[in-house]
Amino acid sequence: MGTTQLESVPEPKYWHLRTVLSEALDSEFEVGEILPNERDLAARFGVARATLRQALEQLELEGRLQRRRGVGTTVAPPRxxxxxxxxxxxxxxxxxxxxxxxxxxxxxxxxxxxxxxxxxxxxxxxxxxxxxxxxxxxxxxxxxxxxxxxxxxxxxxxxxxxxxxxxxxxxxxxxxxxxxxxxxxxxxxxxxxxxxxxxxxxxxxxxxxxxxxxxxxxxxxxxxxxxxxxxxxxxxxxxxxxxxxxxxxxxxx
Amino acid sequence: MGTTQLESVPEPKYWHLRTVLSEALDSEFEVGEILPNERDLAARFGVARATLRQALEQLELEGRLQRRRGVGTTVAPPRxxxxxxxxxxxxxxxxxxxxxxxxxxxxxxxxxxxxxxxxxxxxxxxxxxxxxxxxxxxxxxxxxxxxxxxxxxxxxxxxxxxxxxxxxxxxxxxxxxxxxxxxxxxxxxxxxxxxxxxxxxxxxxxxxxxxxxxxxxxxxxxxxxxxxxxxxxxxxxxxxxxxxxxxxxxxxx
DNA sequence: AAGTGGTCTAGACCACCTC
DNA sequence: AGGTGGTCTAGACCACTTT
CATH class of the missing domain: 3.40.1410.10 (Chorismate lyase-like)
Structure with missing residues (x-):
C-alpha cells in the first residue's frame, strides 16, 4: 500500500483551521465575546498550539479577532x-x-x-x-x-x-x-x-x-x-x- | 566583547534580529542579491530557525525581502x-x-x-x-x-x-x-x-x-x-x- | 497566585525548484 | 538528488492582566 496520498492537494492545517474558525465566528459568536484560550482550542482541534496560533494570526490580520496578552482573544467588531x-x-x-x-x-x-x-x-x-x-x-x-x-x-x-x-x-x-x-x-x-x-x-x-x-x-x-x-x-x-x-x-x- | 546583552527592557530576539538584518540589507546587500539560507542564518545568529523566520517574515511584510520556496530569499526592489x-x-x-x-x-x-x-x-x-x-x-x-x-x-x-x-x-x-x-x-x-x-x-x-x-x-x-x-x-x-x-x-x- | 497570550527552542517532515 | 523555504510538533519560559 505504501503511502496513500489521500488529497492530491493537501491544504495546510492552519489554513483549514482558519476557515473553520472563521465560519464559527460568523455563526456561533457575538462581537466582543471571548474565545476559549489557545491551549484549549489547540487541544480541541488536535493541533499544536503554534499551529492554532498561525490560524488566529490570520484572523487577527483580517480584523476578525482581537488578542490581548494577559486577557484573552475576543471577536472584533467590523472595521x-x-x-x-x-x-x-x-x-x-x-x-x-x-x-x-x-x-x-x-x-x-x-x-x-x-x-x-x-x-x-x-x-x-x-x-x-x-x-x-x-x-x-x-x-x-x-x-x-x-x-x-x-x-x-x-x-x-x-x-x-x-x-x-x-x-x-x-x-x-x-x-x-x-x-x-x-x-x-x-x-x-x-x-x-x-x-x-x-x-x-x-x-x-x-x-x-x-x-x-x-x-x-x-x-x-x-x-x-x-x-x-x-x-x-x-x-x-x-x-x-x-x-x-x-x-x-x-x-x- | 563577550555578552553584548543586558537591556533594561529586554527586546524580543526576533525584533532585534529584524533591526540588525534591516541595517545589513541597507549597507551590505544589493537589490536582487540572495541571502544565505535560513538554517545558516539562524546558526550564524545563534537562534532557532523559527525565531529567524519571524524576523524574515517582518522584513518580507515590509517589502524588504522576497522569499520563494525551493529557491531562496532575495533582497526586494523598492515597492x-x-x-x-x-x-x-x-x-x-x-x-x-x-x-x-x-x-x-x-x-x-x-x-x-x-x-x-x-x-x-x-x-x-x-x-x-x-x-x-x-x-x-x-x-x-x-x-x-x-x-x-x-x-x-x-x-x-x-x-x-x-x-x-x-x-x-x-x-x-x-x-x-x-x-x-x-x-x-x-x-x-x-x-x-x-x-x-x-x-x-x-x-x-x-x-x-x-x-x-x-x-x-x-x-x-x-x-x-x-x-x-x-x-x-x-x-x-x-x-x-x-x-x-x-x-x-x-x-x- | 492564576490565567492569558507572546516568545523561543530543537527537532521533523513536506512541497517545490534546480541541477 | 540535493537544497530551499513552508508546515508542524511538544515542550519551556516570559510578560502581562486580573483576581
Whole structure:
C-alpha cells in the first residue's frame, strides 16, 4: 500500500483551521465575546498550539479577532471606516477632525523627508505629532513635517514646544492655499513608539499613509500617518461607507 | 566583547534580529542579491530557525525581502507605486491601464455586493475578472461587478463569456457619465484563487481596494481589487512618486 | 497566585525548484 | 538528488492582566 496520498492537494492545517474558525465566528459568536484560550482550542482541534496560533494570526490580520496578552482573544467588531482623502477641508487640522495635536518640535527631519520637502537636509522643520481617535480607540499616529517657510507668520517662540505650539503651527498652515494633495498607502509595521501609542505590540501591521500637501507649486507640508491595519478601513473620495465583504479574504478560501 | 546583552527592557530576539538584518540589507546587500539560507542564518545568529523566520517574515511584510520556496530569499526592489485613485480616466478600462481582462460571466454576486449595487440578491450581474501587471509582475487581481442596467446597449450574447465579452462590457460601461468614485483600502489575506494569480501562497497579505463607481445617482459598478501588499504602494490623487521612508517601519525601532 | 497570550527552542517532515 | 523555504510538533519560559 505504501503511502496513500489521500488529497492530491493537501491544504495546510492552519489554513483549514482558519476557515473553520472563521465560519464559527460568523455563526456561533457575538462581537466582543471571548474565545476559549489557545491551549484549549489547540487541544480541541488536535493541533499544536503554534499551529492554532498561525490560524488566529490570520484572523487577527483580517480584523476578525482581537488578542490581548494577559486577557484573552475576543471577536472584533467590523472595521471602522476612517476618511483619509476627502477633497474638502483638506489641510490638516480643519473641521472636526478627531486629530489631537500632541507635541511639536523644531528639528531636522529624516533625510528622505527633507528631500521630499525640497529643503536642506539639516534645515530644521516643525514636526507636529498628532494622534487620531475614533470611537474611543486610538486609530492612527502621525508625524506632520512643516517647513518654516510654510508658516512665515508664526510668532517665533510662540509656545514652548508643546501641544500649544502644535496648534499654532496648524493654524498658520491653514492660511495658505492648498492646491492639491497626493497620498500613498502601503503596508508597514509599527515601530516601538507608534505601537505604544496605538496600543499594540511592536511589529503590528499598520497602513502607512504618506501625504504631500502642495501649495503654490511647492510642497507645503508632508504627513506620515500610521493607521492600525487590524481595525481600520481607509476611505478615499467623499467618504461613504462601502461595506462590502467582511473579513476580507479574497474569494476562494 | 563577550555578552553584548543586558537591556533594561529586554527586546524580543526576533525584533532585534529584524533591526540588525534591516541595517545589513541597507549597507551590505544589493537589490536582487540572495541571502544565505535560513538554517545558516539562524546558526550564524545563534537562534532557532523559527525565531529567524519571524524576523524574515517582518522584513518580507515590509517589502524588504522576497522569499520563494525551493529557491531562496532575495533582497526586494523598492515597492512600485500603482495609481489607484486618479481623477482622470476614472472608468475602469480607460487609458493605458495595464489592466488585462481575463474573463466575464453573468452570475448572481455575493449578497454584500448585491446590496451595495442595490440590485436584488439573485439578480445576475456581469462579473469581469481582470488582472493588473506592472513591470512584468502581476500586482493585482480584480472582480468588477456591473449590473445589466449599467450597460443597456450590450448586444445580448455578444461573445461567449470570455475575454471578448469582458472587453465588450467595459466598452459599454464607458459610455455612461461617471459622477464620482469612492474607494476604501483595507488589509486582507489572499484566498487560494487570488494567491495563485498573484504568484503568492494562500494567506499572503493583500491590500483590498473596494471602489464604487457612481453615475446618475446610482452605483453603476463596483470593483474589488486585491493588490500584493509586499510589492505595491497605492497612490491616490494625481499619482506622483512620494518616495519617503523606505522599509516602512514607523519610527523608533 | 492564576490565567492569558507572546516568545523561543530543537527537532521533523513536506512541497517545490534546480541541477 | 540535493537544497530551499513552508508546515508542524511538544515542550519551556516570559510578560502581562486580573483576581
Amino acid at each position: 471602522v471606516g476612517v476618511a483619509v482623502g476627502t477633497r474638502e477641508h483638506a489641510w490638516p487640522g480643519t473641521g472636526d477632525d478627531a486629530w489631537q495635536p500632541a507635541d511639536c518640535v523644531l528639528a531636522a527631519p529624516p533625510a528622505a523627508v527633507a528631500d521630499a520637502l525640497e529643503t536642506d537636509r539639516d534645515e530644521p522643520v516643525h514636526t507636529v505629532r498628532r494622534s487620531r481617535v475614533s470611537h474611543g480607540q486610538p486609530v492612527a499616529a502621525e508625524l506632520l513635517y512643516v517647513p518654516a517657510s510654510s508658516v512665515p507668520d508664526l510668532t517665533a517662540i510662540d509656545a514652548p514646544a508643546g501641544p500649544a505650539r502644535a496648534r499654532a503651527v496648524l493654524r498658520e498652515l491653514q492660511r495658505g492655499d492648498l492646491e492639491r494633495q497626493e497620498s500613498a498607502v502601503e503596508l508597514g509595521s509599527a515601530g516601538a513608539e507608534d505601537a505604544k501609542e496605538l496600543d499594540r505590540l511592536p511589529g503590528a501591521p499598520v497602513l502607512v499613509v504618506t501625504t504631500r500637501y502642495l501649495a503654490e507649486g511647492r510642497t507645503a507640508a508632508l504627513s506620515v500617518a500610521t493607521y492600525r491595519a487590524d481595525t481600520c478601513r481607509l476611505t478615499f473620495g467623499d467618504s461613504g461607507d462601502v461595506e462590502i465583504h467582511h473579513g476580507p479574504e479574497t474569494r476562494a478560501s | 512600485v507605486g500603482v495609481a489607484v485613485g486618479t481623477r482622470e480616466h476614472a472608468w475602469p478600462g480607460t487609458g493605458d491601464d495595464a489592466w488585462q481582462p481575463a474573463d466575464c460571466v453573468l452570475a448572481a454576486p455575493p449578497a454584500a455586493v448585491a446590496d451595495a449595487l442595490e440590485t436584488d440578491r439573485d439578480e445576475p450581474v456581469h462579473t469581469v475578472r481582470r488582472s493588473r501587471v506592472s513591470h512584468g509582475q502581476p500586482v493585482a487581481a480584480e472582480l468588477l461587478y456591473v449590473p445589466a442596467s449599467s450597460v443597456p446597449d450590450l448586444t445580448a450574447i455578444d461573445a461567449p463569456a470570455g475575454p471578448a465579452r469582458a472587453r465588450a462590457v467595459l466598452r459599454e460601461l464607458q459610455r455612461g457619465d461617471l459622477e464620482r468614485q469612492e474607494s476604501a483600502v483595507e488589509l486582507g489575506s489572499a484566498g487560494a484563487e487570488d494567491a495563485k494569480e498573484l504568484d503568492r501562497l494562500p494567506g499572503a497579505p493583500v491590500l483590498v481596494v473596494t471602489t464604487r463607481y457612481l453615475a446618475e445617482g446610482r452605483t453603476a459598478a463596483l470593483s474589488v481589487a486585491t493588490y500584493r501588499a509586499d510589492t505595491c504602494r497605492l497612490t491616490f490623487g494625481d499619482s506622483g512618486d512620494v518616495e519617503i521612508h523606505h522599509g516602512p517601519e514607523t519610527r523608533a525601532s
